[in-house]
Structures are given as C-alpha cells and as structure tokens.
Amino acid sequence: MTYTEASMDALRHRGDELADSVVATLFERGEVGQFNTLLRYVSTAGQRLPDGLPDVARDYLEATSTPPPWVDWAEMEKARLFFIDNNVHISTALSFASMPACYVVPHVAKLLSATHGLQYPSKRMAETGQFTVYLMQPDAFEAGSRFIPAAQKVRLLHASIRHHLKREDRWDTATLGVPICQEDMIGGQMFFSLLVLDSLHRLGIHMSTEGAQAYFYAWRVVGAILGVDQDTVPKTLDEARQFLDLYMLRHMGPSPEGAHLTRQLIDLYEEIVPATFFDPIVSALIRYLIGDTCADWLDVPRTTWDTVVKAVPSLLGVLETIEDTSPLGAWALDRLGHLTTVLELSSLTRGRVMHYAIPEQLKADFGVSCAVPRTHRWTPPPATVG
Structure with a gap:
C-alpha cells in the first residue's frame, strides 16, 4: 500500500467504531463503575464472565475473545523465539526509544498528559512491559493466558479517552483529528515494532530477516486485536518504513508536554539504574537511539556519557560472540536477559498485576532465534521520504 498525505488525513478522522460504541453506551447508561468493578475479575482468557456485567460489555468481550482468523501461528512462534533471544534488548528499545x-x-504528548494514570510514567511503562511479556508467552492466545483480556481492556481504555476528550470539548478535532485515531494507532504500532527493530540494529544486535519479520508480524496481530484497521495498516517492513517516515515528518516536533513527559521518564529510569554515577547513561542512551534532533526537542540533557554510550554496540558484539560460540554462554546470557527483564518489570509494577480500567474522568488540568551468522543480518528498510 502507498501512503500519501491524503490517505493519512483520512486516517486522522477515524477511531474504533466497535469500542467507541461500547464505551458510549456504558456512559449513557451509567454503567462504567459497575463495569470496572466486575472487569477486575476478568484477568485470564476463557474464564467465565461475571454475573451482572452490562450486556453491551459482555457482547464486546465475547466478540473480541479470539485472535483474528488469519493469524499464522508458525510466524507467531518465530516471534516468540525472537523475543526470548532478544528480550533484554527489546526492553531497552521499548524503554529508551519507543x-x-x-x-x-x-x-x-498532549494526549498522554490528559489522564490521571499516564501522569506517572512508571505505570505507563509497567503496562507496556507487562503487555509485551503477556504477548510473548507460548500460551498467549489460549485459555488461562492474560494477553487477550489485557488487550480488550486497553482497547476500551483508548475508546474512553476519545469519549472524554470529545464530550468535554477538550480536543480540537478539526485540527488534530480524532483522539487516538487510526493514524496514531498505526503510528504507535510502528513505534513498538519497526522502531524497536531499528534500535536493535543501531545497538549492533544481529538479527535475521526472518526474525525481524516475525517480530513485526506479531505486532500486526496486536494491532488487529486493538482495533487497528487491517485494510490500511502496513503489511510488510517496507510499507512500515514508508508509513513511519511520512508519519514522523507530518507530526514530529518539540512541545512542552513532550519535554515534561521525557523528564519524568528519565527520572524514573535513574531511580532504577544502580548508583547515581551511572544516571547520565539514561539520557545518553535515549539520545543515542532517537538522535540529537529529537533528543533536543525533548530537552534530553547532554552528558559526558554521550560518547561512552557509542561503545555499547561493540560491547554487545562481544557478548553475542560468546553466545554464538558457547552453548553454556548462550544459556547463561539468555537467563541473564530473562532475569533482567523480570527485575525491570517487577521494579515498575511493584510486584502487582496492572489493571486497565475505563477512566470515569480525565485530569482537570488538561494541558525466532536470532543466532545467525554475522554475514547474514537484517538490514532496515531504507527511508522512503526525502
């Protein structure tokens, strides 16, 4: 598919009809509180829905309880193995680039500043990290998994934000389009898929083309479950590059909200990084992965670590050499990556399961294994917009 200014403009005025209808009905009937209370008990796929759940919510949960019929399960298994092999690197890319x-x-950035929960970046990161871990479990789409219920709730959360901003006339739809519109949902999907792959490439992580494609495919499946229109979403990495290039050129720039949220994010990461001596590496890694222009727009401070962090790919290359040449080393590094990811997620969630709920009001002050020969590695699609 070829993306143009006109086609992107059309996507800006489309939300998610199914989820939007459900949320509108719940608010109209005054059933949001009841729904949120009962939905806390719905945490795993296949479990019996609680009595007293509003009919419109029950119909929605039943209609969205299974993945799309077109899912290629062999490709999803490749994606899961890719995640296992690169989990700590993917977590780094999500945290410091996406x-x-x-x-x-x-x-x-303005929209992310509009809700109570997103005021706290630890909650946002915990939800994103937990969501990704749920997705990459071998039973992610089977009875007993937590991924499908989490996706169903996130989809309604997005619809509720659209509902509040439009109902309270706190969003310039004529200028900005529908809040969390199809263009932004696809853009978000690209941030968590293609941009992650770009960041792994920049870090010097060796990926096969097959592994990169599988990871991108998994996020296509996620997008479908979250209400992204499958007729317009990029189907290949080349289409994804075209979309992301055009999307960023259309919208990226500085903003007070973006700088404020970034400062919160840096503060959060510096709390997790051991010893204050290493704190500057947070800003340096963000700047390295997103580039100086974007980092300057977000007021990411320059530090003496900006040069040091450029050695990260070389260090990771040494670790990958150990992984490629030693089965024991590969096992040890995989376990270390798993434990690092779990520790990072635990520090954000405080050991709790994150719950997604429909906010009843917004803030008042709205302002595949990758172990392949080093001569066969994934090359990012080239830029398509001059």
Missing part, C-alpha cells in the same frame, strides 16, 4: 518517540509527536 516511549520517547511517542513524546516527540506533540499531539500524542
């Missing part, structure tokens, strides 16, 4: 990239789109 999240700041969201903030470099001013209207997205």
Whole structure:
C-alpha cells in the first residue's frame, strides 16, 4: 500500500467504531463503575464472565475473545523465539526509544498528559512491559493466558479517552483529528515494532530477516486485536518504513508536554539504574537511539556519557560472540536477559498485576532465534521520504 498525505488525513478522522460504541453506551447508561468493578475479575482468557456485567460489555468481550482468523501461528512462534533471544534488548528499545518517540509527536504528548494514570510514567511503562511479556508467552492466545483480556481492556481504555476528550470539548478535532485515531494507532504500532527493530540494529544486535519479520508480524496481530484497521495498516517492513517516515515528518516536533513527559521518564529510569554515577547513561542512551534532533526537542540533557554510550554496540558484539560460540554462554546470557527483564518489570509494577480500567474522568488540568551468522543480518528498510 502507498501512503500519501491524503490517505493519512483520512486516517486522522477515524477511531474504533466497535469500542467507541461500547464505551458510549456504558456512559449513557451509567454503567462504567459497575463495569470496572466486575472487569477486575476478568484477568485470564476463557474464564467465565461475571454475573451482572452490562450486556453491551459482555457482547464486546465475547466478540473480541479470539485472535483474528488469519493469524499464522508458525510466524507467531518465530516471534516468540525472537523475543526470548532478544528480550533484554527489546526492553531497552521499548524503554529508551519507543516511549520517547511517542513524546516527540506533540499531539500524542498532549494526549498522554490528559489522564490521571499516564501522569506517572512508571505505570505507563509497567503496562507496556507487562503487555509485551503477556504477548510473548507460548500460551498467549489460549485459555488461562492474560494477553487477550489485557488487550480488550486497553482497547476500551483508548475508546474512553476519545469519549472524554470529545464530550468535554477538550480536543480540537478539526485540527488534530480524532483522539487516538487510526493514524496514531498505526503510528504507535510502528513505534513498538519497526522502531524497536531499528534500535536493535543501531545497538549492533544481529538479527535475521526472518526474525525481524516475525517480530513485526506479531505486532500486526496486536494491532488487529486493538482495533487497528487491517485494510490500511502496513503489511510488510517496507510499507512500515514508508508509513513511519511520512508519519514522523507530518507530526514530529518539540512541545512542552513532550519535554515534561521525557523528564519524568528519565527520572524514573535513574531511580532504577544502580548508583547515581551511572544516571547520565539514561539520557545518553535515549539520545543515542532517537538522535540529537529529537533528543533536543525533548530537552534530553547532554552528558559526558554521550560518547561512552557509542561503545555499547561493540560491547554487545562481544557478548553475542560468546553466545554464538558457547552453548553454556548462550544459556547463561539468555537467563541473564530473562532475569533482567523480570527485575525491570517487577521494579515498575511493584510486584502487582496492572489493571486497565475505563477512566470515569480525565485530569482537570488538561494541558525466532536470532543466532545467525554475522554475514547474514537484517538490514532496515531504507527511508522512503526525502
């Protein structure tokens, strides 16, 4: 598919009809509180829905309880193995590239500042990290898994934000389009898929083309479950590059909200990084992964570590050499990566399961294994927009 200014403009005025209808009905009937209370008990796929659940919510949960019929399960298994092999690197890319990239789109940063929960970046990161871990479990789409219920709730959360902003006339739809519109949902999908792959490439992580494609495919499945229109979403990495290039050129820039959210994010990461001596590496890594222009827009401070962090790919290359040449080393590094990811997620969630709920009001002050020969590695699609 070829993306143009006109086609992107059309996507800005479309939300998610199914989820939007459900949320509108719940608010109209005054059933949001009841729904949120009962939905806390719905945490795993296949469990019996609680009595007293509003009919419109029950119908929605039943209609969205299974993945799309077109899912290629062999490809999803490749994606899961890719995640296992690169979990700590993917977590790094999500934290230090994908999240700041969201903030470099001013209207997205403004929207992220509009709810109580997103005022606290630890909650946002915990939800994103937990959501990704749920997705990459071998039973993610089977009875007993937590992924499908989490996706169903996130989809309604997005619809509720659209509902509040439009109902309270706190969003310039004529200028900005529908809040969390199809263009932004696809953009978010690109941030968590293609931009992650770009960041792994920049870090010097060796990926096969097959592994990269599988990871991108998994996020296509996620997008479908979250209400992204499958007729317009990029189907290949080349289409994804075209979309992301055009999306960023259309929207990226500085904003007070983006700088504020980035400062919160940096403060959060510095709390997790051991010893204050290493704190500057947080800003340096963000700047390295998103580039100086975007980092300057977000007021990411320059530090003496900006030069040091450029050695990260070389260090990771040494570790990958150990992994490639030693089965024991590969096992040890995989376990270390798993434990690092779990520790990072635990520090954000405080050991709790994150619950997604429909906010009844917004803030008042709205302002595949990758072990392949080093001569066969994934090459990012080239830029398509001059």
